[in-house]
Amino acid sequence: MKNLKLAKQPEYETNTGLSNEPSIAKDFVNMEPAQAGNESGQDRAPSNKISDCAAVTAGQPDGSAVQCGEALGESGVAAEETNGSERRMSAELPEDGYQGGGQPAGTDNASETGRFAVKRTKGGWVFQTESLSLELRDLTRKSGDFAGTLKVTRGGVSDEPKRNQKLSGFKGAGELAADFQAELARIFDRDFHSLDLTGLITVYPLSLDKAGVVKALAHRLDAAREEDDCISDVAGSLGPKVLDEVLREANALANARIDTSTRLQKMRIAQFFHPANDDAFMYYTDIRKDADGARKVPCLLSSRKKTIRLDLFRRKEAGSLLLVNGKYELPGEILDPVGEMEDISLDREWVEKYMAGKVQAEEFEIGRIAAEIEATVRKFYYHRDERAYKVLALWIYGTYCYELTKAYPYLYLNGTKGSGKSTLNQVLRMTCFNPVYAVNLTGPAIFRTITENGGTMILDEMENIRNRGRSRDSDTTTILKAGYEDGAWLLRNVPAKSSGFSLARFNVYGPKVITNIFGIDDVIGDRCIIVKSFEAPPGVRLEDPRQYCREHQGELKALTSRCCLSALENFQEIYCSLEAERFAGSTARLSQLMRPLAAIAKLAGEEYAEALNGYYQDVMLAAKEDADAMTPEGMIARLVKQVAMELRGEAEKDLTITEGRPYRARIESDGNTFAVSDLHLKFWMEECLPDESVKLRDIRKWLPLSVECAARKRTKSDVSNLSLKTERNGSGRLNHYKYTFKFVDFAPDRKAGEAKAARSLAG
Numbered sequence: 001m002k003n004l005k006l007a008k009q010p011e012y013e014t015n016t017g018l019s020n021e022p023s024i025a026k027d028f029v030n031m032e033p034a035q036a037g038n039e040s041g042q043d044r045a046p047s048n049k050i051s052d053c054a055a056v057t058a059g060q061p062d063g064s065a066v067q068c069g070e071a072l073g074e075s076g077v078a079a080e081e082t083n084g085s086e087r088r089m090s091a092e093l094p095e096d097g098y099q100g101g102g103q104p105a106g107t108d109n110a111s112e113t114g115r116f117a118v119k120r121t122k123g124g125w126v127f128q129t130e131s132l133s134l135e136l137r138d139l140t141r142k143s144g145d146f147a148g149t150l151k152v153t154r155g156g157v158s159d160e161p162k163r164n165q166k167l168s169g170f171k172g173a174g175e176l177a178a179d180f181q182a183e184l185a186r187i188f189d190r191d192f193h194s195l196d197l198t199g200l201i202t203v204y205p206l207s208l209d210k211a212g213v214v215k216a217l218a219h220r221l222d223a224a225r226e227e228d229d230c231i232s233d234v235a236g237s238l239g240p241k242v243l244d245e246v247l248r249e250a251n252a253l254a255n256a257r258i259d260t261s262t263r264l265q266k267m268r269i270a271q272f273f274h275p276a277n278d279d280a281f282m283y284y285t286d287i288r289k290d291a292d293g294a295r296k297v298p299c300l301l302s303s304r305k306k307t308i309r310l311d312l313f314r315r316k317e318a319g320s321l322l323l324v325n326g327k328y329e330l331p332g333e334i335l336d337p338v339g340e341m342e343d344i345s346l347d348r349e350w351v352e353k354y355m356a357g358k359v360q361a362e363e364f365e366i367g368r369i370a371a372e373i374e375a376t377v378r379k380f381y382y383h384r385d386e387r388a389y390k391v392l393a394l395w396i397y398g399t400y401c402y403e404l405t406k407a408y409p410y411l412y413l414n415g416t417k418g419s420g421k422s423t424l425n426q427v428l429r430m431t432c433f434n435p436v437y438a439v440n441l442t443g444p445a446i447f448r449t450i451t452e453n454g455g456t457m458i459l460d461e462m463e464n465i466r467n468r469g470r471s472r473d474s475d476t477t478t479i480l481k482a483g484y485e486d487g488a489w490l491l492r493n494v495p496a497k498s499s500g501f502s503l504a505r506f507n508v509y510g511p512k513v514i515t516n517i518f519g520i521d522d523v524i525g526d527r528c529i530i531v532k533s534f535e536a537p538p539g540v541r542l543e544d545p546r547q548y549c550r551e552h553q554g555e556l557k558a559l560t561s562r563c564c565l566s567a568l569e570n571f572q573e574i575y576c577s578l579e580a581e582r583f584a585g586s587t588a589r590l591s592q593l594m595r596p597l598a599a600i601a602k603l604a605g606e607e608y609a610e611a612l613n614g615y616y617q618d619v620m621l622a623a624k625e626d627a628d629a630m631t632p633e634g635m636i637a638r639l640v641k642q643v644a645m646e647l648r649g650e651a652e653k654d655l656t657i658t659e660g661r662p663y664r665a666r667i668e669s670d671g672n673t674f675a676v677s678d679l680h681l682k683f684w685m686e687e688c689l690p691d692e693s694v695k696l697r698d699i700r701k702w703l704p705l706s707v708e709c710a711a712r713k714r715t716k717s718d719v720s721n722l723s724l725k726t727e728r729n730g731s732g733r734l735n736h737y738k739y740t741f742k743f744v745d746f747a748p749d750r751k752a753g754e755a756k757a758a759r760s761l762a763g
Contacts, residue, residue, distance in 0.1 A: 116176070118183050124148060127180040131155065134173055134180055141206045145169075146184050192216060197230050201237045214242070218249035231312065232290045248316040255321055264321070267328045268507070269300075269310070269338055270434055270454025271567070273404040275575045279303060279325070282564045283434070283454075284346035285337045296337045300324070301351050303568040310334040339453045345400070345433050350561035364566040366574075370397055370604040372559060373431055380545040381424045382536035385619065390611035392424075394597045394604065395529065399433040399456045399511045400567040401574055405596035407485040412525060413515040415533030421515050424533065425458055426545040428513055430556050432456040433563070440464070443475020447490050447506040450483070458513040466518045477521065483508035484527040484593065522631040526589060529597075530623045570603070577603055586621060632685070632698065636706040639684050640676060643667060644746035647674055655684060665717065673710060675738045678703070679717070696736060703739065711740040 116129045124137035137149045150165040151158055152172055159172075167181040188207045192200060197220040204213045217234065224230040235243045265274060272281045280303040288297045288309075298310040313322040313330055322330040338344075353359050362368065374393035383389065395411055402408045411428070413421045429435045434455025438445070441459055450457065465477060475490075482488035486509045493501040514520065514528065536542060549556060567574070577599040585591035594616060601608040628634045645651035647669050658664045663679040678699045685694045703709065716733045 132173060146181055201233060204238055214245050215249050217246045218253055221246060222250050222253055235290050244314060247312055247314040251314055251320055252316040254323060262327060264327060264329045267330055268403055268454055271403045273571050275572055280568050280571045282346050282568055283338060284348055284351055285341045285344050286348050296341060298334050298337045305355055343435055345560035346564040347557040347561045354565055363562055364569040366570060366603045367605045369563055369566050370608060373397060376431055377427055379543050380427050381420055382540050382542060384534050387611040387615040388531060390608050391615050394600050394608060394612060396431050398596050398600055400563045401571060402511050404571055404575055405578060407592050408511050408596055409593035410484060410528040411513045412520055412528035412530045413533060419533035419535050421533045423545060425460055425515055428458055430549055443479055446479050447508050450508055450510050451506045454510060456511045460515045462514050462516045463518055465521050465524060466516060479508045480524045522627050525627050632702040633706040635685055635688060636681060636703055640707050640741060641746050643676060644743055673740050673742050675740050677738050678736050708745050709739050710742050713738045
């Protein structure tokens with residue numbers, strides 16, 4: 001896009017009093033003579049416009065000469081030749097005059113040597129009086145002296161050109177050669193501040209004040225309307241190193257204008273919303289052409305229909321801020337595209353349509369887009385519950401504004417082999433915001449990907465988090481337990497740039513899809529919307545999402561791009577709906593997680609709100625009850641209750657039969673109470689979880705959270721079971737506990753329940 005802008009700067013001012021607006025000079029512009037050998041240091045007024053810049057490069061640090069002034073090829077890129085210590089840059093220079101001394105164009109200047117004028121031609125520079133002209137081509141400079149191919153013309157007759165001729169050493173024109181040298185030094189070294197961008201590009205290679213020219217270029221770039229063209233001119237003519245210096249100076253100018261009383265907001269690159277300022281941004285990757293050809297460029301699209309090139313933000317110093325619109329701080333320099341271009345939801349072609357006003361307002365409507373997402377899911381995936389399609393559509397749309405909601409539920413896909421879990425993963429990969437699909441990803445890979453790319457993490461084959469035992473103390477578990485809401489950061493020591501280590505923060509918040517067969521850690525599952533997959537009946541025909549993606553890439557990009565634009569257009573409406581939503585979940589966390597989807601459902605239409613509420617009541621609550629029963633706390637409560645029922649004769653004996661079990665001690669009962677050892681609970685739980693080993697110390701931690709215990713007594717037992725080897729610590733006797741429970745606490749009648757409630761209130 002052409003209108004990418006850094007923040008506006010005030011007009012660059014000099015002490016000459018000249019306007020920054022370039023004047024159009026004709027043929028020759030009279031200039032004051034420069035006195036050769038002038039030691040006073042008196043500055044001339046800056047010249048005005050230099051148009052159609054020459055392609056030039058910085059001079060060599062060893063003082064070798066730099067040449068410019070020949071013709072450019074058709075491509076407009078300068079051709080370089082290296083010859084000994086000289087470096088030649090070819091350029092076609094249009095005729096242009098220079099006004100000096102603060103004199104208006106067309107006035108006469110005079111010196112002891114008479115009237116003269118200086119102008120630039122396509123081949124070089126011309127110094128002319130009424131009777132004589134000096135033309136210098138293939139301009140070079142060494143030790144401050146200008147040199148080149150010098151041609152003298154008197155009375156219309158030209159002498160033979162003199163190659164590699166220094167102006168300061170030329171005696172064939174009297175003092176005029178010295179005047180020519182002084183005027184060029186003035187233009188290139190002091191009076192360049194009011195030149196336009198192309199003029200500054202021209203003088204940079206031969207200027208002795210390159211730092212000053214870089215600062216002036218930063219001012220011109222900051223004020224440019226066609227920023228892309230300016231970037232291309234600087235990079236193509238002066239090279240990427242000089243461009244980097246200019247951009248860092250431009251950032252210093254932006255930092256100088258910061259209002260220190262304003263609170264700066266940290267941006268997330270993938271998507272960012274600030275309702276109070278009515279600002280929203282979406283990331284996309286553009287393709288731009290420069291001197292080196294086409295390349296990918298990281299960009300932001302704003303809700304104000306502005307595009308921002310992120311690769312132009314460079315820090316001048318380590319502590320410099322990188323601010324978008326002067327108030328939103330970037331996390332760092334972003335010189336390269338974020339993620340893979342094919343996985344970025346917002347397509348550059350749709351950005352161009354949006355900027356040009358070629359997208360109709362109805363294409364952004366939330367209800368319309370939700371219906372299209374739902375139809376897309378139905379093409380490839382089968383579910384027995386019709387409401388699941390609408391819930392999936394709401395969840396997918398919500399990934400395009402998760403930074404606005406500040407909390408977002410995970411999607412947990414569970415089912416047997418061949419039930420369609422992988423198919424749904426592919427559908428989510430086609431439709432979710434900036435998806436990152438990975439199989440059995442490690443914790444560090446997850447939090448680094450979220451921090452750098454953002455978007456939707458689709459985690460397949462996550463069998464290592466199927467219960468607490470397997471997921472304990474892993475980075476993956478930590479991320480999944482904390483990453484459902486904003487504000488959760490993972491702190492890690494990382495190598496510092498200089499030496500040693502520094503503490504780095506990694507963001508873990510964002511939408512995530514978790515897929516496996518054998519279940520999920522109950523704590524992580526408490527943060528999920530569960531979708532259980534089933535194999536489609538024989539009569540149901542579904543399309544292959546992989547083949548469809550290859551054949552209909554444009555249609556899918558149109559859908560995801562419109563989702564991005566819809567979020568930009570409707571983020572204030574979504575925010576207001578979110579603020580007004582009070583979803584009544586069975587727990588505080590469920591209310592928090594369902595709130596974003598409920599807010600979107602109300603904007604999408606009544607049928608989506610009804611489907612979400614029905615799915616929550618009939619599916620999610622039942623799944624939560626089942627999940628709670630399989631937690632260690634739920635399992636202990638169920639086992640103790642089962643023992644009470646067996647001892648009272650209300651259930652068939654099973655747990656109370658100890659013969660043939662690893663721990664054979666009888667369960668004691670006096671009619672009012674009964675005692676169960678933690679060893680009983682350990683082996684009962686391991687019968688329910690054949691692949692797990694339950695630790696006694698964990699049971700002691702879980703039991704008080706599960707049931708009400710009347711008493712606890714420490715005891716020792718002689719045990720020979722090999723599984724208790726680590727528990728015994730080499731001893732033949734094992735320290736463990738017996739827990740006493742009251743039958744009344746497990747009585748099914750109302751009276752007992754009321755008594756229990758009364759005791760609880762009294763306590």
